[in-house]
Structures are given as structure tokens and as C-alpha cells.
Amino acid sequence: MKMVRYKRLLVAACVFAALSVSTVSAADTATLNEKDLVIDKTTTEAGEQVLPEKKNLEEVEQARTGSIEVVLTDGKAGTDKSNVIIRCQKVSEIVQGEYVLLKSYKDAGVDLNAIENSNDLKNAAEQLLSKAEESTNTNVTDANGTVTFKNLEVGVYLISAEDTERYDTVEPSLIAVPTWSDSEGEMQYDVVIEPKHTEKPDKEENTAPQTNLEENTWRYAGLAGICVVGAVVCIIRMRKRKY
Known part of the structure; x- marks a missing residue:
């Protein structure tokens, strides 16, 4: 027992x-x-941005040149927004009040004339970036995370950044030269853009x-x-x- x-x-x-x-x-x-x-958090300091409407494109002065100032806002704690390589590539002309993609981007499946909101613009930027060739128009940000591209012809430009361990992942952006300004009530040929960026997981x-x-x-x-x-x-x- x-x-x-x-x-x-x-x-x-x-x-x-x-x-x-x-x-x-x-x-x-x-x-x-x-x-x-880990959930990525997207920085949203930059305002919502869309391309100028067709009615505004009729005011474009083809002979003028402009500039794009790219401003990187503060990233994740411990990151550095200086010395980030920024690329500026022209992807479209403005012809008779419409956007016409350059030859190398025509098969990207993008119609810039059909852009209605910032989400459409984001998707278009990502598609165009997949077709982008190596750009010779590059520069690095200064200590304040700023870089300016000057003497730009009229058109739409793709702004992107080279990935780096020192800063967040930067989303590609599209911006037109010139861009319509509601506050000024006219087309601005010297424009400023703050690309959105996403934290990298530890x-x-x-x-x-x-x-x-x-x-x-x-x-x-x-x-x-x-x-x-x-x-x-x-x-x-x-x-x-x-x-």
C-alpha cells in the first residue's frame, strides 16, 4: 500500500x-x-501637401527658375539630421496647364493630373522612386537638417533621402516648382518642404x-x-x- x-x-x-x-x-x-x-511612429510635423490645381498651372511662367528648400525635422532621440544625403530629381514637365511625365518615368503607372489628396501624392512618389535612376543632383543637409536646391526649371520634383543609420527613414515626396500659396494668393517659385520620416526600431x-x-x-x-x-x-x- x-x-x-x-x-x-x-x-x-x-x-x-x-x-x-x-x-x-x-x-x-x-x-x-x-x-x-515595435510599432513605427510617423513624424507628422510637415503639413499636408498636394500639387497645384490645373487652374493654377495656367499661371506658370516657363522661363522662370526656382528653388526647393528641404528641411528635416527632429527625428528619434539620438539621431542626427545633419549630413543626410538628399536627392532632387525632376520627374515631370508642366505643359499647357498639365503635368507630363518625363520619358524615363512614363511606365511608372502614375498620372499626376489625377492626384486629389496627400495620400495619392505619397503613393505616386513611391511608384516614381522605384523607377528613378541614379541622381546627379544630390546634396547633404547642414547642422539644422536643411539643404537647398537652386536654379530649378519649372516642373515636378521627386525628393528622397539616402538611408542612413544616423537618422530616421525619410519618405519620398513630390513637390512642384512653382507651388500655389494660399497665404500669398499666387504661385511661389521658391518652395519649402518638410518630408515625413519614420523611426527605425531599436x-x-x-x-x-x-x-x-x-x-x-x-x-x-x-x-x-x-x-x-x-x-x-x-x-x-x-x-x-x-x-
């Missing part, structure tokens, strides 16, 4: 050990999912919890294995004594 009771206690101990491992591992996984998921914070989870899982599995082996040895010894 004592032998049967002893065996039951050993079996219960093994089951408890196995359940403990499963519970602790599940708890570790839950903690990882809740605390360590790689070290993402990988460390996963490594810790694996270490804990193996540790708990080892403890459970020791308990099972110990129980089996005890049962064998008790049987030998009985006989």
Missing part, C-alpha cells in the same frame, strides 16, 4: 514539473508579445528578449527532465527492494 502511494506521489511530482515548464514558457511568450512589439531591444526566452525554455526543460529521471530511478530502486 505504501509502495502504491509513493508511486502516485512521484507521478504527481512529474506532472507538476511538466505543467510548470509549460506555464512559465507561456508566460515568457506573452511578456514578449505585449512589451517588445535592433538590440528587439533581439535580446527572444534570446532570453530561449535560455529560460531550455533551463525549465532541463529541470523537468531531471525530475522525470529521478522519479524513474526511485521507482526502479523500490522495485528491487520489494523483490
Whole structure:
């Protein structure tokens, strides 16, 4: 009778050990999912921007030139908005009150004349960037995160940045020269743009919890294995004594 009771206690101990491992591992996984998921946050300091309407394009002076000032706003803590390489590429002409894509961009599947809102403009910029060739019109931002491209012909320009570990990921943008100004009530040939940018996730914070989870899982599995082996040895010894 004592032998049967002893065996039951050993079996219960093994089951408890196995359940403990499963519970602790599940708890570790839950903690990882809740605390360590990284969600990109988009900086939205820059105002919503669209291309000038057709009625405004009729006022464009083709012989004039203009400029685009690119201003990078503060990024994630610890980043540096200086010395970021900015590219300025012309993608479209303005002909008789309409936007006409340059030859190298015609197969991008974009119609700038159909742009209605800032989301359409963003999608168009991304599509045009995928077709963009290496630009010779590049410059780097100064200590304030600013760079200016001068003597630009009338048209639409694609502004993009070379990815860098020192700053956020910069979204490509489209801006026209000239651009209509509601405050001035006229077309502006010297324009300013603040590209939106997205924080980059911290790689070290993402990988460390996963490594810790694996270490804990193996540790708990080892403890459970020791308990099972110990129980089996005890049962064998008790049987030998009985006989």
C-alpha cells in the first residue's frame, strides 16, 4: 500500500514539473508579445501637401527658375539630421496647364493630373522612386537638417533621402516648382518642404528578449527532465527492494 502511494506521489511530482515548464514558457511568450512589439511612429510635423490645381498651372511662367528648400525635422532621440544625403530629381514637365511625365518615368503607372489628396501624392512618389535612376543632383543637409536646391526649371520634383543609420527613414515626396500659396494668393517659385520620416526600431531591444526566452525554455526543460529521471530511478530502486 505504501509502495502504491509513493508511486502516485512521484507521478504527481512529474506532472507538476511538466505543467510548470509549460506555464512559465507561456508566460515568457506573452511578456514578449505585449512589451517588445515595435510599432513605427510617423513624424507628422510637415503639413499636408498636394500639387497645384490645373487652374493654377495656367499661371506658370516657363522661363522662370526656382528653388526647393528641404528641411528635416527632429527625428528619434539620438539621431542626427545633419549630413543626410538628399536627392532632387525632376520627374515631370508642366505643359499647357498639365503635368507630363518625363520619358524615363512614363511606365511608372502614375498620372499626376489625377492626384486629389496627400495620400495619392505619397503613393505616386513611391511608384516614381522605384523607377528613378541614379541622381546627379544630390546634396547633404547642414547642422539644422536643411539643404537647398537652386536654379530649378519649372516642373515636378521627386525628393528622397539616402538611408542612413544616423537618422530616421525619410519618405519620398513630390513637390512642384512653382507651388500655389494660399497665404500669398499666387504661385511661389521658391518652395519649402518638410518630408515625413519614420523611426527605425531599436535592433538590440528587439533581439535580446527572444534570446532570453530561449535560455529560460531550455533551463525549465532541463529541470523537468531531471525530475522525470529521478522519479524513474526511485521507482526502479523500490522495485528491487520489494523483490
